[in-house]
Amino acid sequence: MKVMAQMSMVMNLDKCIGCHTCSVTCKQAWTNRSGTEYVWFNNVETRPGLGYPRTYQDQGRWQGGWVRTKRGKLKPRAGGRLKKLATIFANPKMPSIQDYYEPWTYDYDMLLSSPQGAHTPVARPKSLLTGKDMNIEWSANWDDDLAGSTATMQDDPVLKHMSEHVAEELEQTFMFYLPRICEHCLNPSCVASCPSGAMYKRAEDGIVLVDQEACRGWRMCVTGCPYKKVYFNHKTGKAEKCTLCYPRIEVGLPTVCSETCVGRLRYLGLVLYDADRVTEAAAVEDEHDLLAAQRAVFLDPDDPEVVAAARREGIPEDWIEAAQASPIWKLINDYEVALPLHPEYRTLPMVWYIPPLSPVVDVVASSGNDGEDPRTLFAAISQLRIPLEYLAGLFTAGDTRPVERVLRRLAAMRSYMRDVNLGNTPDEEAAGAVGMTGQEVQEMYRLLAIAKYQDRYVIPTAHAEQARDLEEIACSLDYEGGPGMGGAGPLGESSGPPVPVAVENFHALSSRQTADSPNGPSTPGRVNLLNWDGNGRPAGLFPPSDRKNAP
């Protein structure tokens, strides 16, 4: 047994209202730079829908994740080491920018500088890649709220895998939102695909990162990741991905997406797992067994043997305590309501989801029945095959039983808590029917519905004695070249020693507040509002003041 700690996340999809606040704040913090315009480390997809990049779940096309060979071994679906090197000159399975979307800005300058005329001036969209006029045809959430989905929804890879009757019943539409970040998998296929060895899983907390100094831009990780959450920065020629906001996690803060989530649906915490059993679990023969296999890899942090083994591996005491208090462990193991996203990719993903009950409740309520009556709900859960099968296609490789189990637990909690709130005697039978006690239901309710900050985020800080060179603990501005460095190196703007994460943003922000070159309108001193962080009053934000008319 080799105990390792994994920082992981659970999202409660019932509470997601699809507001995209997580995406926007993440973008402001991490990818509001030239070269990453199209990159969303966090994105929110409407399901059913195509996702971002389009149809990324279709592994027959994109070849992400692992496959189990006839001999029971795991191999990256896109090919092993030799094949990777043989196709290194042009990756045959890399999504093009059109599969994400072509980033654009608007010719805002036209609104300010066009001469007076009969017609209102128009700000035309300009491509951020070519600087030319373009038609906006797709974006990261183009089919948001099922917009235009009659034209595109048939291509949803999850729907395609479901049985045929679904296509005919699509008019009984249901939908929910699926926020996605990097899964920080236990068995990451992006890491396995990197020829340079630049991608790695951090031994302390399992965060998967790209070493920007070692990445050589071979692009194999983009193909390797079945969730398409490794992106190629076309400006620097390096791969970039969600970092689980490691500078924040290291000092005990939740990620930006979690911190700013208005629905408070994200949970962060540690899970202890047995690193020796990871490969074995990822290689079980039946896809439907993957969920159970991954659960079996996790270790009970309250088990004295596990604690002793964790101490032997040098896991600090407060980390063990944090693992014992982890909301993730409770949701996955105690309440068993969280499920992994696409376990069939065999990467053992570590961002899990509580499937939404609301599509079912909505149907029940709209048919005039009581949406919180346990019997009606239970019946509806087993009868409404479309939501159930769809959720199973997302979270359990098509096996509806675990999803049904979770939804029944959520339904039971709903009706049990309604009785509590109305002052009736709570129905212990409803709790018992889903294998829980009333006490457990109340605790789960507290974690899911009350969702206090300190209950949602149990994040131990990084240890100085364990990690001596944490950039973000030391003063970030105090590095070689110091503050005020900025500007382009002699070998172009993507050259020179890398700067600490926070400083990169600091300089990038200040220089971008006045320009978003090379593409876009030509007036100097113009502000790209997308990139503006709201601080100060950058030159060009307002038209030049007219001194004579000033008040």
Next chain:
Amino acid sequence: MDVMLWVVLPYVTFAVLVAGSVWRYRYDRFGWTTRSSQLHESKLLRLGSPLFHLGLLVVILGHVAGLVVPATWTAAIGIPEEVYHLVAALAGAAASAVLVLGLLILIYRRRVTSAVFLATTVMDKVMYAMLALSVLSGAWATAATQLVTEHGYDYRQTISPWFRSLWYLQPQPELMAGVPAAFQVHVVAAMLLFALWPFTRLVHAFSAPVGYLFRPYVVYRSRDAGGSGAAPGGSGARRPRPGWEPSAGPRKRS
């Protein structure tokens, strides 16, 4: 002039190549990448890039065989001059045809795809010019001297010994004096390209990921493995910059 071109220039090129690469690797590991533009355009790249790179690999092998291996060695293992010439000329012509075709596709793609053209730096353009000059002059030298006549030009009596003489540190520039102009242009262009090499995206050739074949799939790395700039003694503080070491503070009262 001969000494300048065939003694000074090669050594300067070599010095710049080595020192420049070391400097670039130390200073600019972040910029050390292929800077691939596949995201912008994939169809032409999937045709041109493998043609170019695979053609280039064959051409490099041919150069090693022609420049490094003396004629006496091939004769010693029983390969007659005629056979060597025939194989070298035909294989060289075929490989350089593939190489030139790939290069032309890549240059066309770079110019015509506007996103790719916009991502092209000045250094890229200089590099492309030098690369095209070396490749085209080499292909031209092969076509003009090796394919038209039966025996071709025997560079193994002039260019190859000159090349090896540089490594013995006993340069013989006189060997290069009578060489056909096409070869002279090719050699000079190649030397300029090598001098330019460390400062362009061509450095990605030095990081061909051979190690991938021999490592486990999943890489784990500890947070403190990088180790640069960390203060000794295990505190989280960063090592102070030279000249900025803090003065000894007042002793803590216990």
